Amino acid sequence: MLNIIGAIVSGAIIGVLARFFFPGEVDMGFFATIALGVGGSLLAGLVTSRGRSDFHRAGCLASILGGMALILIGRLFF
Numbered sequence: 001m002l003n004i005i006g007a008i009v010s011g012a013i014i015g016v017l018a019r020f021f022f023p024g025e026v027d028m029g030f031f032a033t034i035a036l037g038v039g040g041s042l043l044a045g046l047v048t049s050r051g052r053s054d055f056h057r058a059g060c061l062a063s064i065l066g067g068m069a070l071i072l073i074g075r076l077f078f
Helices: 002-021 030-049 060-077
Strands: none
Touching: 002 030, 002 060, 030 060
């Protein structure tokens, strides 16, 4: 249970930082920001694992960059 709460809190922090550092205005609600942070952390974890079967947690900076990449992908496709 604490893992889920930790993922939500860290997702909110990572999402807010990704929105802050992304150039331009990013219109999202609170739950979309949390989803952005969690998705950015997962994306950064997949990129930094480099095909290994074990999954390591990515750092905070990599998670923020992953969130910013998701914002960019969302703007390009939608």
